[in-house]
Amino acid sequence: DSGVTQTPKHLITATGQRVTLRCSPRSGDLSVYWYQQSLDQGLQFLIQYYNGEERAKGNILERFSAQQFPDLHSELNLSSLELGDSALYFCASKERVNTGELFFGEGSRLTVL
Amino acid sequence: AQKITQTQPGMFVQEKEAVTLDCTYDTSDQSYGLFWYKQPSSGEMIFLIYQGSYDEQNATEGRYSLNFQKARKSANLVISASQLGDSAMYFCAMRERSLQGGSEKLVFGKGTKLTVNP
Numbered sequence: 001d002s003g004v005t006q007t008p009k010h011l012i013t014a015t016g017q018r019v020t021l022r023c024s025p026r027s028g029d030l031s032v033y034w035y036q037q038s039l040d041q042g043l044q045f046l047i048q049y050y051n052g053e054e055r056a057k058g059n060i061l062e063r064f065s066a067q068q069f070p071d072l073h074s075e076l077n078l079s080s081l082e083l084g085d086s087a088l089y090f091c092a093s094k095e096r097v098n099t100g101e102l103f104f105g106e107g108s109r110l111t112v113l
Numbered sequence: 114a115q116k117i118t119q120t121q122p123g124m125f126v127q128e129k130e131a132v133t134l135d136c137t138y139d140t141s142d143q144s145y146g147l148f149w150y151k152q153p154s155s156g157e158m159i160f161l162i163y164q165g166s167y168d169e170q171n172a173t174e175g176r177y178s179l180n181f182q183k184a185r186k187s188a189n190l191v192i193s194a195s196q197l198g199d200s201a202m203y204f205c206a207m208r209e210r211s212l213q214g215g216s217e218k219l220v221f222g223k224g225t226k227l228t229v230n231p
Contacts, residue, residue, distance in 0.1 A: 002157075033218060043204065043221040056216035088156060099165065100146045100208040102219055104158035 003027065006091050006105035014113055018079040021108045023091030025072055031055070031094040032074040033102060034066055038087040049074055081112045116140075117205050117222035125228050126195045133180070134190040134225045136205030142166075146208035147188040148219060149179065153201040161203075164188055195229045202226050 003026035013019055025032050034046040036059075045058035049068035060066075063081075068074040078085060088109050092102035116139040126132040138147065149161040164172045164179045172179040180189040192199055203226075206219040 042223045045218050045220070048216055048218055050216070056211055056218055058218070090158060092158075099163045100217060100219070101148060101160050101163055102158075103160070104150075106155075106157045109156070 002103040002105065004091060004093050004103050004105035006089075006108050008108055009106060010109050010111075012111045012113065013081060015081055015083060017081050017112075018077065019081065019110065021076040021078070021089050021091075021110075023074045023076070023105060025074070025091075025093030026095075026103055029093035029095055029103070030072065032068055032072070033092040033094070034060075034074070034076050035090040035092065036087045037090060037107070038084075043090070046076070078110070081110075083112050086110055086112045117207050117220055119205055119222035119225050121225045122223075123226045123228070125230060126192075128197060128229055128231050129194055131191060131193045132195055132227065134192070134203050134205075134227065136188045136190065136222060138186050138188060138205075138207050140186075140207065140209075142210065145210075147179070147181070148206040148208070149177070149188075149190045150204045150206060150221075151199075151201045152204065152224070153198075158204075162190070192227075197229050197231060200227060200229045 005024040030051045032049045036044045046060040048056040066076045088107045090107045092104045118137045145166045147164045151159045162174045162177045176193045178191045202224045204224045205222045210217040
């Protein structure tokens with residue numbers, strides 16, 4: 001158990017819909033990262049937050065947005081969903097000072113029909 | 114931009130034998146970190162081992178060791194005494210630091226699927 005909690009574990013929805021994925025980082029970790037894992041793209045970095053502020057942005061679509069709340073949990077919002085958004089979405093957290101190792105949650109598997 | 118290359122889409126090994134999973138990287142940074150993660154069929158990402166660019170010794174964690182060859186920019190994972198439970202996807206990753214804002218993230222390779230045969 002990495003200590004990172006993600007909900008829901010599975011989600012099935014239709015094209016055009018909107019979903020919210022939730023992540024609670026490990027106790028004491030200030031950084032939260034979101035990654036998307038699809039079959040053809042591998043693990044792609046989406047966005048990072050540190051103590052409530054956006055720190056880095058990767059290949060995140062404009063239809064996607066994220067935020068980190070004062071209690072450090074984070075949400076990834078996916079809107080106007082398309083079939084190609086079907087993927088495993090990971091949240092990860094990192095200690096303030098360490099090797100840079102990320103601790104991953106179990107992921108949220110999104111299926112868009 | 115930094116890049117991680119894993120050239121073996123799939124590997125097979127007999128139980129109790131050792132196996133090497135290849136990883137090469139490309140970076141112009143002097144300070145960097147290399148990681149290996151395991152992803153079993155259940156989907157979670159499990160951290161295995163870390164190697165810092167300034168570490169003189171190859172990293173080891175139990176049955177896992179990292180064969181770090183800095184001049185060749187390779188960071189191969191060696192699994193000794195393979196077990197059936199080692200069957201999984203294995204990802205090599207590198208820490209990438211941004212010059213702006215001091216942020217850093219992990220950049221992943223495409224992965225290698227390891228199958229351990231009884």
